[in-house]
Amino acid sequence: MRPMQSSAAFLGHPPSGEARPAALDARLDRVRQLLGVDGAALAFAGSQAMQILWQAGVSGQIAKDLAELHAHAAQGTGPLVIADTGRGAVRFYAGIPVTFGEGEPLLLSLFDARPRSAAMAGQLGILAQEVFGGDSEQRSQAMIVRLESELAEREQAIADLLATRRRQLELFERASKTARIGVWECDLSDNSLTWSNGVYDLFEFPVGSVVTREETLRCYSDASREAMERARAKAIAECSDFSLDAEITTVKGRRRWMRLTGTVETRNGVATRIFGMKQDITEEKLLADRTRYLAEFDVMTGLANRSQFQARLAELDTRPIGALLLADLDNFKQINDTYGHALGDECLKEAAARLRDACPAAELVARIGGDEFAVLLGHETTPGQIEAVAERIVAEIGKPFMRLGQMLTLGASVGVAYPDGSPAPDLFKRADTALYAAKAAGRNTSRTFHAGPQHTVN
Template structure:
């Protein structure tokens, strides 16, 4: 079939064949490019201009184009380019760019080498706009990883990312406590005002936690009216208890929904992570659960810390 299609295309006039190819490339949001290495002279087809939103009248200077790549993509692109020039082997990678007008896009970049006298004289390839594909993938990822009601990390992701958070070299791999939060009087709220009011309350609590702990390692909703946080700081147990007492006060502020004043409280249990981080998250969850149980048994709006010394510290 392909031979027949190629044969049919070969029988077309040159201007018609070029027009059809251009239409197909434009429909696929694909463009071709070439760079002569000695002079760094760039050549683009119209599709590449469209992807970058680059004015066709502007001179094509490689330094200006490289600046349009987002930092990590720029590094990856330069490494791939150098490897193709060195080895002559083709490479394909996905890169993120900022167009001439400032719009962020994803682009699939292919790099091939043309060698002369045993060395790479020019590189060439294609660039394809894959922004819509990446957006679909990102949307599916968010759906899989977040609680659909509050937008916080769900239980599975929270547990999976625990190791990632405490091993974060950028933040010196530090995490100070695993915190569990359980809302007081939430069942009473649902029974009295219905699940819509309960959902509104959960969303408000999630928003307050997100704002209060935006520098935390992770904030998640584990299910029902239970939330969890991995704290990076403070590290001192007394200061952790103080922060969590402030959290109880913050969560106990009334919220207003459909003309109703709604009040809930929160009980908090926390397990101190300590260093080095060799303990499994299951162990920490067990300790935080014990501390949370003690907090609820002591009454509403209480905080308990379970420390390495093996007993709960009331706050």
């Protein structure tokens, strides 16, 4: 075989037996980097046997696959570009014939473990041919300079894009922290979780730690966990979305409420991933509960208020009761006038507590006025039990008690009315009539309104 003086001279490669300068390795390796491939080899093309002059990234199975492809490329007269070999360690391959001056024909082989699209593979082949296919070193060097310039521009564009993404991510994290929102996803193939910082903060796990789904499930209350699992299973089965509010206890023991949303991602009709948001709504939940409490309960005594009492009374047609009892404190005005409102408020609290104790099975115990209370007993309560409750209320509230250094004694008058299908206002009037009859009888007693032709009270 003729020694390749011209080719060697162009490539900076000395005649056989002399040391190859590092400039050749550096130059060809730079071209490999510019073209974005795993490896490259420069070999004689005159024989199917691969006699390599220079190589990078060639080892093990790659060498075997590359030798087969080189032999195939050496048989042709033009470039051989394979976007995807479909097998082996070499998936992308480009074999480019190279001739420098009068030297031996060479074959430049580019390869990569990843396949390329047909368009990308063709472009890489063209670029390689432009770099090494010229008849002058000046032209090749100019092409390398152009590639380096384009690569520098692409690298700068990528750097700018990454910087923009980092700024956007920082803004998102700040906004998420302010809104107490985090993004989550679950890979359904292994139930592995990916969280943004907001979700870590919500559950109080260390940011960036590996958290399993089983660990998060232990944070849910029993009711919330069951509701979430039902909603999640339904969404996966139907490839749909879900949303619910759930109660959790963080790993540090804090009780919180969160709003959980999820979207199921599918591939070929099969659910593969769930992702969504989790937002801390503890303050919102507490405010809503407080607002609802204020709308339905008496702040001083903790009993249901008049609004809740009237709403329940309006449901008599669909939710019958056994009896309505009205209780009014005796001598309360005298205590207020004598000892002041602070002690009067203590009397109301004590009376409310005793009223609850006297009728623990009541459907509703409410404060409906200044010192007036109402009790609704269930429809299964017998007349004898109802009369016993009325007597117990009188007895319990009449017991003396000590408050703010004063021994005090209250009394209670109770009026009882039984429903007979009449409208709720009529039932209330009958109980009120019985209450005034108890007061007229000397207070600290109870009276019952009996419906009938004569409407008696005794």
